Each structure stands twice: as structure tokens, then as C-alpha cells.
Amino acid sequence: MKTRKHEANLISFQLLLNSKNQIISELKHVPEKDIERMFGKEEAIILGTLIERARVKLEPLHTYLQKEVNAL
Numbered sequence: 086m087k088t089r090k091h092e093a094n095l096i097s098f099q100l101l102l103n104s105k106n107q108i109i110s111e112l113k114h115v116p117e118k119d120i121e122r123m124f125g126k127e128e129a130i131i132l133g134t135l136i137e138r139a140r141v142k143l144e145p146l147h148t149y150l151q152k153e154v155n156a157l
Contacts, residue, residue, distance in 0.1 A: 094113075095120075096140065112140075112143055114140060121133075
């Protein structure tokens with residue numbers, strides 16, 4: 086029997102250290118087309134807006150950290 090998830094990761098930012106001691110900046114988000122498919126119209130509009138606003142703030146940080154890691 087499958088259990089339903091009660092949470093969804095809509096957008097995430099991580100700064101990782103892997104087993105090779107490499108620092109990795111990672112930014113992931115649910116594609117807009119998937120939001121529209123998974124949620125009702127009103128929810129999709131709200132969630133899409135929130136994800137876009139978060140991306141506007143997180144993408145510059147992600148890009149900055151990638152450049153800093155590459156410069157090391």
C-alpha cells in the first residue's frame with residue numbers, strides 16, 4: 086500500500102561538501118508546468134509566484150558561490 090506524502094519540496098538551496106572535498110552549490114525548483122499539473126489553478130498561481138520570488142533571491146547567491154568555489 087502506498088502512503089501519500091504530505092509535503093512537497095517546491096524550491097531548495099544547498100551548499101554541499103562531497104566525499105571528494107568538493108564544495109557544491111545546488112539550487113532546485115519544481116518546474117512551472119508541474120505545479121500547474123499537481124495543484125489547483127488558484128494554488129498553482131500562488132505557488133508559482135512564491136517560487137519565482139524565491140528564485141530571484143536565491144539565484145544570485147547560487148551564482149556567486151559557484152564563482153567563489155571555482156576561484157579557489
